[in-house]
Amino acid sequence: MDSIKKYVAEFIGTFVLVLFACGAAVVTHCSVENGAGYLLTALAFGLVIVAMAYSIGNISGCHINPAVSIAMLVSGKMSLTDFFGYIIAQFLGAIAGAAVLMGIVGADTGLGSNGLYNNDILMSIIIEVILTFVFVIAILGVTSKVENSAVAGIVIGLSLTLVHIFGIALTGTSVNPARSFGPALFAGGDALANVWVFIVAPLIGGVLAAVVYKFLASGKEDKK
Numbered sequence: 001m002d003s004i005k006k007y008v009a010e011f012i013g014t015f016v017l018v019l020f021a022c023g024a025a026v027v028t029h030c031s032v033e034n035g036a037g038y039l040l041t042a043l044a045f046g047l048v049i050v051a052m053a054y055s056i057g058n059i060s061g062c063h064i065n066p067a068v069s070i071a072m073l074v075s076g077k078m079s080l081t082d083f084f085g086y087i088i089a090q091f092l093g094a095i096a097g098a099a100v101l102m103g104i105v106g107a108d109t110g111l112g113s114n115g116l117y118n119n120d121i122l123m124s125i126i127i128e129v130i131l132t133f134v135f136v137i138a139i140l141g142v143t144s145k146v147e148n149s150a151v152a153g154i155v156i157g158l159s160l161t162l163v164h165i166f167g168i169a170l171t172g173t174s175v176n177p178a179r180s181f182g183p184a185l186f187a188g189g190d191a192l193a194n195v196w197v198f199i200v201a202p203l204i205g206g207v208l209a210a211v212v213y214k215f216l217a218s219g220k221e222d223k224k
Helices: 002-027 035-060 066-074 080-105 121-142 146-167 177-187 189-193 197-222
Strands: none
Touching: 002 035, 002 080, 002 177, 035 146, 066 080, 066 121, 066 177, 066 197, 080 177, 121 146, 121 197, 177 189, 177 197
16 A cells, blocks of 8 residues: 555656646746746746655655656665556656646647757767756765755755756756656657657666766765
8 A cells, every 4th residue: 555655646746747847838938048938947847846855755755757766776775666666657647747738738839848959869868868867866865864854855856957957958858758758748749759868868867877876875885
């Protein structure tokens, strides 16, 4: 039953992320030229994480992102069974969130879907790996100490805001396979054709962050 509650929490969290954060990108007409909408979109992604961290964080850890879950799996902080349960819940939550958003604003808005940087697949992958690496290593660092629990949600939310401020103009910033898949599924076209980039790259970034953080923290742990 506890596992089911975790999966439901992850579904809810990812649903809220896609509906509100991707929705903010649509309603504010997020673009480089529209500075206010650009920053509001980046802030919306961060604020959703803060809100969800302090509401479902004590239930599931508030991953709401397969890249975070795979990092936790590699770090030995979750079981393989829970990993797959989280992934399924996250993708279903993202699909549900995108479906509701489509019902409100229509699929022709793009639903906050991601896009390739200058139609360059390799560069888009590199960008997303870097963005995800920075985001996930921040999560691993701030959650490594129990005493950080009171501020962890804020730090993680601000970290997500940071990578969005830099990455929105490049790829729209994914760093989250589920968040990318949901909108792309309903937007169709190039968004759906290229969504594999925004599934693969964040997963690579998450794994790299886990491996690097484990290396950086290993000496410190040995001294304890």
